[in-house]
Amino acid sequence: MPTVPLTEHFTLQEFTASQTAARMGISNMPKDKATYDRIKRTAETMEKVRTLLGAKPILISSGYRCPEVNTACGGSSTSAHMSGLAADWTCPGFGDPEAICKFLQPHMQELAIDQLIWEYDSWVHLGLTDGTPRYMAMTIDNSGTRTGFA
Secondary structure, three states, rough: OOOOEEOOOEEEEHHHHHHHHHHHOOOOOOOOOHHHHHHHHHHHHHHHHHHHOOOOEEEEEEEOOOOOHHHHHOOOOOOHHHHOOEEEEEEOOOEEEHHHHHHHHHHHHHOOEEEEEOOOOOOOEOOOOOOOOOOOOEEEEEOOOEEOOO
């Protein structure tokens, strides 16, 4: 399949790549235009994030997950990944995920971020919504889920 650009720095392949899908022989490509459009919207938001982070490259570890992939990887049954409205990522050139979350928190409204989550000291989860954003800033780790980045 040829590379399908979503934005200047992100491709559809980055947002649909899944080791779980590959291992299980599951197609993780969006099956309808609405899902594709939401993935594109997420990529457009990630372009804005990239700019805010000083134009440093962003590494997407998980973007869109079809329901089968989401179930196979243990994702939440209400995950925004399934609708194309979430990405898990890092930006090593900017800093660690905690620093990224603390930096982006004041920008949540301008970016219409529904959820900004510092996960397991290892990555950032950015979630959007088709509804009204909740502007939730959270930490998830082995101790549980809590508000903020402390």
